[in-house]
Amino acid sequence: MSLTLDLLEDGQSGTIDGLRLQQASTVRLMEMGLFEGSRVTVLRRAPMGDPMEIQVGDYRLSLRRNEAALVDIAS
Amino acid sequence: MSPARFRVALAGNPNVGKTTLFNALTGLNQRTGNYPGVTVSWHVGQWDLPGGGVELVDLPGSYSLTALSPDEDLVQKLLQGLEGPAPSALLAIIDASNPERNLYFLSQLMDLGLPTVVALNMGDVAESKGLKVDAQALSKALGVRVVAIRAHKKDGLQALAEAMERCVGEGKAAKGPGLPLNGAAAADPAVIRGRYEWARNKLADVITRSEVGVRFSDRVDKVLTHRVWGVLALVLVMGMIFQSIYAWSQPLMDLLEAFVDWGGKLILSPLPAGILKDLLSDGVIAGVGSILVFVPQIAVLFFFIAILEDCGYMARSAFLMDRLFAKLGLSGRSFIPLLSSFACAVPGILATRTIADRKERLTTMLVAPLMSCSARLPVYTVLIAAFLPGRRVFGFIDQRALVLLALYCLGVAVAVPVAFLLRKYMKAGAAPLFLIELPGYKWPDVHTVARRVTEQCREFVANAGTIILAVAVVVWALGAFPRPQALFDGFQARRQAVELQVASAPVKAAEGAALDRLEQGELMRQSWLGRLGRTINPLFEPLGWDWRVTMAALASIPAREVVIGSMGTIFSATGGDGDSGGLRQALAQARRDDGTPVFTIAVALSLMVFFALCAQCASTLAVIRRESGHWGWAAFTFSYMTVLAWGAGALVFHAAVACGLG
Numbered sequence: 169m170s171l172t173l174d175l176l177e178d179g180q181s182g183t184i185d186g187l188r189l190q191q192a193s194t195v196r197l198m199e200m201g202l203f204e205g206s207r208v209t210v211l212r213r214a215p216m217g218d219p220m221e222i223q224v225g226d227y228r229l230s231l232r233r234n235e236a237a238l239v240d241i242a243s
Numbered sequence: 244m245s246p247a248r249f250r251v252a253l254a255g256n257p258n259v260g261k262t263t264l265f266n267a268l269t270g271l272n273q274r275t276g277n278y279p280g281v282t283v284s285w286h287v288g289q290w291d292l293p294g295g296g297v298e299l300v301d302l303p304g305s306y307s308l309t310a311l312s313p314d315e316d317l318v319q320k321l322l323q324g325l326e327g328p329a330p331s332a333l334l335a336i337i338d339a340s341n342p343e344r345n346l347y348f349l350s351q352l353m354d355l356g357l358p359t360v361v362a363l364n365m366g367d368v369a370e371s372k373g374l375k376v377d378a379q380a381l382s383k384a385l386g387v388r389v390v391a392i393r394a395h396k397k398d399g400l401q402a403l404a405e406a407m408e409r410c411v412g413e414g415k416a417a418k419g420p421g422l423p424l425n426g427a428a429a430a431d432p433a434v435i436r437g438r439y440e441w442a443r444n445k446l447a448d449v450i451t452r453s454e455v456g457v458r459f460s461d462r463v464d465k466v467l468t469h470r471v472w473g474v475l476a477l478v479l480v481m482g483m484i485f486q487s488i489y490a491w492s493q494p495l496m497d498l499l500e501a502f503v504d505w506g507g508k509l510i511l512s513p514l515p516a517g518i519l520k521d522l523l524s525d526g527v528i529a530g531v532g533s534i535l536v537f538v539p540q541i542a543v544l545f546f547f548i549a550i551l552e553d554c555g556y557m558a559r560s561a562f563l564m565d566r567l568f569a570k571l572g573l574s575g576r577s578f579i580p581l582l583s584s585f586a587c588a589v590p591g592i593l594a595t596r597t598i599a600d601r602k603e604r605l606t607t608m609l610v611a612p613l614m615s616c617s618a619r620l621p622v623y624t625v626l627i628a629a630f631l632p633g634r635r636v637f638g639f640i641d642q643r644a645l646v647l648l649a650l651y652c653l654g655v656a657v658a659v660p661v662a663f664l665l666r667k668y669m670k671a672g673a674a675p676l677f678l679i680e681l682p683g684y685k686w687p688d689v690h691t692v693a694r695r696v697t698e699q700c701r702e703f704v705a706n707a708g709t710i711i712l713a714v715a716v717v718v719w720a721l722g723a724f725p726r727p728q729a730l731f732d733g734f735q736a737r738r739q740a741v742e743l744q745v746a747s748a749p750v751k752a753a754e755g756a757a758l759d760r761l762e763q764g765e766l767m768r769q770s771w772l773g774r775l776g777r778t779i780n781p782l783f784e785p786l787g788w789d790w791r792v793t794m795a796a797l798a799s800i801p802a803r804e805v806v807i808g809s810m811g812t813i814f815s816a817t818g819g820d821g822d823s824g825g826l827r828q829a830l831a832q833a834r835r836d837d838g839t840p841v842f843t844i845a846v847a848l849s850l851m852v853f854f855a856l857c858a859q860c861a862s863t864l865a866v867i868r869r870e871s872g873h874w875g876w877a878a879f880t881f882s883y884m885t886v887l888a889w890g891a892g893a894l895v896f897h898a899a900v901a902c903g904l905g
Contacts, residue, residue: 191430193676198435199307200678201344215470216566221681226341226372228464228681230562232569235676 171243173208174220174236181209182241189238201225202239247289247298250328251407252321254352255336256345257304258555258682260364264336264394265301266690268403285317287327292408300330306344308351309429322355332411333359334403336394339376340369340683342450346442347435353387353419358410361389362403368683373455380449387417395688460683467559477563480556481582484547488540488586489617495539503532521723522716530715533802534708537589537862538700544583544590548597549695551579553687557597558679565677571659572666574600574677577607581658584614585651588863589707592870593699605871606665609880612863613658615651615855618804622854623650625807629827630847646848650855657856657887703866710865715801721772722798730769734762763812772797785893786849787900789841791833796859803859814841845899849892857888 176182184206187194201224202208209223219232253268255261269288290299302322305315320326335352337345353359363378382389388406392399420441423429466472507528514520551557561575568577576598584591591611598604627643634642738758745751767773768791776794783793791813798813799806807826814829833841858864858881868877899905 189676194432195309195430195435196306196676196678198432199309199347201347201439203432203436203439212465212468214468214562214566215474218566218569219562219677221468221562225343226374227344230558230565230677230679230681232565232677235678 171241172237173210173222173231173239173241174233176208176210176241178210178212181207183207185240185242187239189235193235197239200229208239208241247296248294249331249411250298250300251290251332251334251411252300252302252330252357253334253336254302254318254322254348255304256306256338256341256348258680259304259336259338259341259345260394261304261336262301262691263688264362264364264392265299266688266694267394267397267400269299285321285326290404290407292404292411294408294412297407299334300327306348308348308424330357332407333357333417334362334407335359336362336364338368339363339366339391340372340374342369342374342376342446343439343442346445347438349385350419350422350438350441351424351429353385353417354421354424356416356418358414359387359417360403360406360410361385361387362394362399363389363391364394366391367393368685371455371458371460373453375451375453376446377449377451381445384445384449385417395686458683460685463684464559464681467556468562473559473563477560480551480560481579484544484579485582485586487543487547488583488590492539492543495542496536499535499539500532503528503535518723518726522719525723526716526719527712529719530712530801533715533862534704534711537587537703540587541590541593541703542696542700544586544594545696545699546692548579548594549692550687552597553685553691555682555684558681561679562681569677571662573603573607573662574598576600576679577603580607581611581614584611584616587616587618588612588614588860589703589866592863592866593703595870602666602669605876606662606669608867608870609665609876609883610658610662612858612860612867612880612884613654613661613856615654616860618802618860619650619854621804621807623647623851625826626847626851629830630842630844646851650851653852653855653891657891661883661887706869707862707865710868711801711862714861714865718772718798718801721775722767722770724771725769726766727769730762730765734758734765760812764814767809767812768794783889785896786853786889787843787846787896787905788850789833789835789846792841792846792850796853796857799859801859801861803854803857806854806859844904845896848899848904849896852895853888853892855888856884856891858884 170185171182173182173184184202184204186204187197187202189197197203206224211221211223211228213220214230217233219230220236221228221230222236253261253265265286265288268290269286285303286301288299288301289296300321302318303315305318307315308319308322309315317326321330323329333352333355335349337349349361361381363376363381366376369376378389378391388410390399390403390406392403420438422434422437422441423431428434467476507524510528511520511524514523548557551560557579560578563575564578565575568574577595579597580591580594582591583594588611591614592608595604595607595611598607624647627646631643631646738755741751741754741758745754773790773794776797777790779797780788780790780793783796788796792810795806795809795813798809810830811826814826814833830842831840835841864877864881867880868874871877
């Protein structure tokens, strides 16, 4: 079982290994700087556990868990 | 404004201070353009360069030129000259505190090959993050002029104007990485990666990083997105907004109302009594009043929305609430529009402009009118007070309060499945990826907030206002015609009889006023509207309605609260406007042709349920048409809400009759 972004603990960082979302979403994520080799840090989760706040490069964004589950993290 | 020499496009990512820069460069010399379809507006203003004025176009903020959202589609059209003249030069604004992703978009902009100047904004924020971007080195690396600015302090604007003047004078095309810009090739992973590599290379000798402690913005974020404190803060902020829409706008609304009254009297007093006076007072002036009455609520709501967006909290509220809405196929972005709709759906629907996804925005717009707005409250309170006994449930809960609460919950309960179904069956569009940037916190810019508020109000009055006025006049005319002379003659004879027979002046005045009201009631009952009410009444018999109730519902199509006044006129209630006791009595005493009472508890309940769910509000429908770009969506909203209201009304009526409340 490989590691995915949604499984990272709050405060944990990882390096993206691949994206398995549908094409349009993959393009958008890549344009936002999330692609193979990018370093991401999970900062926290919203009060109901979803979505999650992540740090990419010099900025932060909010991503839902079901989409984060399609972002592979290098183990 | 002297004729502009050429057009310059201002482009950049969202949340980089683009609007602030645009306002600082153009001042008040602005106009708004609108994009067909779901409303996306853009601004054009005059920017004074050393060599004369040029036209500056503020493109919607976007992350990329590969058109994924309506905003980005518009950016492409404006850049290619499909909406107005093509720009001769480009002003790109980038955020120094997030250079890499900003340079990704810049690489696309530079590949357009226009003479380009880069405004490097937010250097102060970057420094607080331990990041230093050297403008000169960046200029050398990119081969275009780079000017460090601080948009909110109006720093560096002169240098920016000079740079643009020289840049256009030279006419040198910017040169990006030279990667594909259009179609599938632009979205190829290798191309995207190529652009990021280009950005990294360009930045290599330009930025220096140093270690800094935890930033203020991060500390604030930790509290405001906290499981407990964050939710508490959200409840407080939303409570305050909600309270202000009610409380702050009320005095403003009263003031406007007084102003319309005063202006109306000024216009009306020299006119002789008659049809023209009635048209002006009951059609036009009442219509104008019903438009202006929304302006304070819109102003107050957008005052807060502009502040929340500008300071960065809006994105956090969506982050906190997203989970609740995700199950319905909506997102946290729908939270503020829907909450606002409990005060009034008109500003609520306008607030959906903050939702980027088209389908999600449309769904939010279409369910917003189901939230029980403040205009429904008078309908509920009058009917509850008139027909429900104040019995207690479990010894301490007032039954009437319980009914009121149930009516509020009804809207929400119905909105849930409606939103779910709408999302399910709406035509597929772009993939619903919930991805929002959580920008750093900053102080809101006064000009940006002020502009947003005035623009929203002006646009509402100019666009939705005309439709609202037209509906008000048409419905007035239906209720005022025909005007049979025999009716007027009959009442004139009765007035003369009173004049002759009654001696005491106060009694005479009271009898005269009573006759006036009887005349109005008679006039309305035999009007086109009355005939229509009688004709379609069989449709509303399952709800237990008398034809006069049906007629009052028809008369309230411009605005639901009108039903109270209409019923007052139709049932010829005695007592003035402010006296709901007179109305209550008239309703309780109203009899059908066969002598049975018009209103029973069952009828009152079905009427309230109908008004909780129906779309009797021309303003809401006008705004839906305006914001969705199609009459079809307004017609759909009216139809689905009327069908639901009818069904629920009939259900409640029959259930109540079965319980012996008929």
